[in-house]
Amino acid sequence: MRLPDGATQTHPGHTTSMDIATGISEGLARSVVAAEVNGKVIDADRPLGEVAPELSKSADGELDLRLLTSRDSESLDVLRHSAAHVMARAVMRLYDGVSLAFGPTTEGGFYYDFDVNVPISEEDFPKIEAEMKKIIKDKEPFERFLLDRDEARKLCDDLDQDLKVEHIDTGLAEHATVSFYRQGEFVDLCRGPHIPDAGKIKAIKLMSVAGSHWKGDVKNRPLQRLYGTAFFDKKELKQYLHQLEEAKRRDHRVLGRQHGLFAINPDEVGQGLCLWLPKGARVRVTLEDFLRKELLQRGYDPVYSPHIGRVELYETSGHFPYYRDSQFAPLFGTEVGGLLDAWSNRLEDGSLDSDGEDKLMAAIEALGVELPNYKLSMSVEDKRRVLHDWQLANERYLLKPMNCPHHCHIFKAQARSYRQLPLRLFEFGTVYRHEQTGELNGMLRVRGLTQDDAHIFCTSDQVEEEFRATIELTKFVLQSVGLDDYRVQLSLRDPDSSKYVGSEDQWDAAEGALRGVLEQSGMNFNEEPGEAAFYGPKADFMVRDCIGRSWQLGTVQLDYNLPERFKLEYNGKDNQAHRPVMIHRAPFGSLERFTGMLIEHFAGAFPMWLSPEQVRVLPLSDKSLEYAVAVAKQLDEAGLKVTVDSSGGKVQAKIRNAQLDLVNYMAVVGPKEAETGQIALRDRIDGDLGSMPIAQAVARLTEEVKNRTVRQAVKVE
RNA sequence: GCUGCUGUAGCUCAGUGGUAGAGCACUUCCUUGGUAAGGAAGAGGUCAUGGGUUCAAGUCCCAUCAGCAGCUCCA
Numbered sequence: 001m002r003l004p005d006g007a008t009q010t011h012p013g014h015t016t017s018m019d020i021a022t023g024i025s026e027g028l029a030r031s032v033v034a035a036e037v038n039g040k041v042i043d044a045d046r047p048l049g050e051v052a053p054e055l056s057k058s059a060d061g062e063l064d065l066r067l068l069t070s071r072d073s074e075s076l077d078v079l080r081h082s083a084a085h086v087m088a089r090a091v092m093r094l095y096d097g098v099s100l101a102f103g104p105t106t107e108g109g110f111y112y113d114f115d116v117n118v119p120i121s122e123e124d125f126p127k128i129e130a131e132m133k134k135i136i137k138d139k140e141p142f143e144r145f146l147l148d149r150d151e152a153r154k155l156c157d158d159l160d161q162d163l164k165v166e167h168i169d170t171g172l173a174e175h176a177t178v179s180f181y182r183q184g185e186f187v188d189l190c191r192g193p194h195i196p197d198a199g200k201i202k203a204i205k206l207m208s209v210a211g212s213h214w215k216g217d218v219k220n221r222p223l224q225r226l227y228g229t230a231f232f233d234k235k236e237l238k239q240y241l242h243q244l245e246e247a248k249r250r251d252h253r254v255l256g257r258q259h260g261l262f263a264i265n266p267d268e269v270g271q272g273l274c275l276w277l278p279k280g281a282r283v284r285v286t287l288e289d290f291l292r293k294e295l296l297q298r299g300y301d302p303v304y305s306p307h308i309g310r311v312e313l314y315e316t317s318g319h320f321p322y323y324r325d326s327q328f329a330p331l332f333g334t335e336v337g338g339l340l341d342a343w344s345n346r347l348e349d350g351s352l353d354s355d356g357e358d359k360l361m362a363a364i365e366a367l368g369v370e371l372p373n374y375k376l377s378m379s380v381e382d383k384r385r386v387l388h389d390w391q392l393a394n395e396r397y398l399l400k401p402m403n404c405p406h407h408c409h410i411f412k413a414q415a416r417s418y419r420q421l422p423l424r425l426f427e428f429g430t431v432y433r434h435e436q437t438g439e440l441n442g443m444l445r446v447r448g449l450t451q452d453d454a455h456i457f458c459t460s461d462q463v464e465e466e467f468r469a470t471i472e473l474t475k476f477v478l479q480s481v482g483l484d485d486y487r488v489q490l491s492l493r494d495p496d497s498s499k500y501v502g503s504e505d506q507w508d509a510a511e512g513a514l515r516g517v518l519e520q521s522g523m524n525f526n527e528e529p530g531e532a533a534f535y536g537p538k539a540d541f542m543v544r545d546c547i548g549r550s551w552q553l554g555t556v557q558l559d560y561n562l563p564e565r566f567k568l569e570y571n572g573k574d575n576q577a578h579r580p581v582m583i584h585r586a587p588f589g590s591l592e593r594f595t596g597m598l599i600e601h602f603a604g605a606f607p608m609w610l611s612p613e614q615v616r617v618l619p620l621s622d623k624s625l626e627y628a629v630a631v632a633k634q635l636d637e638a639g640l641k642v643t644v645d646s647s648g649g650k651v652q653a654k655i656r657n658a659q660l661d662l663v664n665y666m667a668v669v670g671p672k673e674a675e676t677g678q679i680a681l682r683d684r685i686d687g688d689l690g691s692m693p694i695a696q697a698v699a700r701l702t703e704e705v706k707n708r709t710v711r712q713a714v715k716v717e
Numbered sequence: 718g719c720u721g722c723u724g725u726a727g728c729u730c731a732g733u734g735g736u737a738g739a740g741c742a743c744u745u746c747c748u749u750g751g752u753a754a755g756g757a758a759g760a761g762g763u764c765a766u767g768g769g770u771u772c773a774a775g776u777c778c779c780a781u782c783a784g785c786a787g788c789u790c791c792a
Contacts, residue, residue, distance in 0.1 A: 111787095208786065210787040212719090212787075222719085257727095266784075267765080267782080271783080318792085323792055326792080401792075402792065435790090436718055437783090438718070439789095439790075557792095648748080650749085651750065651752065652750085652751085652754070653754055653755080654753095656752095668751070680751080687752075
């Protein structure tokens with residue numbers, strides 16, 4: 001065995017990690033939660049000789065042992081998995097006829113799926129938690145044992161655990177032996193690892209209950225899923241709950257309504273359709289202006305394209321009908337169009353009988369359309385072709401789900417020479433996607449969204465440089481809004497799959513170039529083999545906000561597919577036609593999502609440069625209103641977003657309202673200021689700054705805007 | 718789309734089968750003030766929608782729609 005400090009020890013095969021810990025000190029042994037051997041986390045009380053054959057070998061054949069305590073990040077998962085068992089045990093004690101499904105850990109805790117006859121509600125949580133605490137107090141150990149398949153099957157059958165039996169028969173069909181863990185009367189089929197005994201769990205809480213399905217498939221039997229979380233320390237649980245509260249307090253849907261940023265009216269406007277109210281729109285305009293200016297400086301060409309396009313456009317791109325489920329239904333030039341569309345779909349899924357077919361024939365005839373080539377005796381394929389031919393001849397449009405097909409045609413609209421490459425076309429393009437109802441979420445997931453979309457058409461040789469420039473741009477954008485904690489996820493192809501478009505050489509070169517750029521940039525990035533889209537590798541920016549939540553924002557994607565499908569060509573140095581490579585990129589992602597994220601990140605308190613209301617002038621009384629309006633005019637002329645509070649209340653109330661509205665600065669003006677041409681500036685964060693000449697205040701405020709200063713301090717009671 | 722929970726004034730929410738409520742916001746009036754809430758009056762409702770049970774339904778039942786949480790999906 002080799003320990004992290006490099007010391008080596010020799011032990012017989014039955015020695016456990018716990019034995020080694022005891023050998024070092026009693027205190028260490030008490031705090032050991034699990035062990036990591038050659039990178040694999042195992043139970044602390046498993047004999048190392050038994051584990052060794054399952055492990056990957058280290059270079060020199062030694063076993064590298066790390067004893068894990070509550071301080072190691074791997075330990076929390078082990079703890080929570082054990083807590084899931086404790087919860088399952090408690091539920092089985094309290095309810096009859098419980099079938100156990102799976103109980104994994106999640107990012108914030110764990111869950112366990114049960115099949116129970118009675119509905120479990122949050123009101124039942126206290127008694128389940130009480131039972132869990134009893135189990136924890138008993139400090140019983142988790143004991144691992146192995147059974148071969150037949151024995152395991154019989155054990156689960158005896159325990160009336162039919163879901164486990166099914167899992168042994170299907171999911172674990174390849175395994176000759178399977179492991180179980182026993183804790184008192186509770187036995188569960190489980191891969192482990194677990195903590196030595198339940199006493200290590202110092203803090204638990206049940207969080208919620210939700211429905212789920214066996215193996216996540218809606219066709220399977222419904223289950224009840226209990227979510228919980230567990231920690232080594234009550235303080236950590238408290239902290240975690242505080243973070244959840246903090247996230248709730250920052251909910252952009254609540255803040256968006258409170259501060260008049262955006263509105264969604266599902267009943268009268270439509271689900272997932274975001275209305276940008278004036279204040280929210282101001283934030284968006286600032287973001288758009290900022291990015292547009294950057295793009296123009298960085299060699300991009302602005303373009304515009306309409307919101308709809310012929311269905312054939314998306315048939316060429318491959319988006320239709322492949323993604324039909326997440327697109328709005330096509331728009332038809334005639335009433336018959338919709339009928340034929342439904343007809344074709346029913347032919348495809350086989351739900352059209354000859355009776356229905358006759359009725360459809362009669363219906364279109366009544367509408368004055370004839371399909372002389374349509375014969376009842378034809379194959380389904382031929383019938384659909386006839387219908388499709390009719391549709392081709394008659395216009396069908398799609399609300400655009402993506403901008404790229406339009407941009408491909410902008411590329412094609414003119415003859416292209418290698419001298420024009422790279423060609424960078426950008427547009428704040430609004431697209432429509434019929435997201436599933438359950439996915440819609442405020443501004444973060446909507447059905448109509450505007451991408452800060454651009455497509456770069458370039459040669460393979462230019463990919464590396466374009467990628468570098470795009471990464472630089474995205475870094476600059478994130479830094480400008482005060483987001484500096486992020487990493488890049490590089491999605492590469494699965495070497496064992498053949499689903500990919502483009503040659504192997506192209507992929508090798510592109511992946512190498514992307515990796516090289518990321519390495520040179522010194523950025524934090526990780527590679528995800530097999531995660532690439534079929535059409536090319538991609539790099540996604542994963543950004544952490546100020547309370548530690550991770551967001552996927554900007555993206556850069558290489559595409560070998562669309563240039564092929566649209567037969568894009570440029571004339572090379574050799575006077576031959578060549579196919580360009582296409583790069584999709586969006587530093588914001590979508591304006592909706594990005595703004596929603598910013599609202600949460602700043603808890604609604606935007607930094608000066610993004611703020612929809614930078615200054616509010618507060619007249620002491622009506623007597624100073626005239627001066628207040630004059631001050632506002634000067635600030636407005638200096639380019640500041642300014643309003644005047646002309647309500648009748650006292651200045652204290654006006655200040656309170658401005659603070660609650662998260663206005664960056666207040667300018668209090670009374671007779672004294674009017675006389676001397678000054679304003680009394682008050683900072684949202686630091687409070688009263690005293691009186692100063694207007695010019696001085698303007699200089700100070702415009703400087704803060706120009707520098708895009710992000711002052712993180714956010715005080716909201 | 719699936720499972721569970723929810724739907725009452727612009728917002729946040731009370732409401733026991735028997736006359737529809739509060740706070741904030743809004744309107745008007747009084748107040749004219751110096752760094753986080755001055756006072757008074759008023760207006761505002763098909764209790765999500767459609768059925769059912771009942772002498773009587775915001776309240777109980779069913780369906781639909783929508784929201785929330787989670788699951789599944791995400792070019």
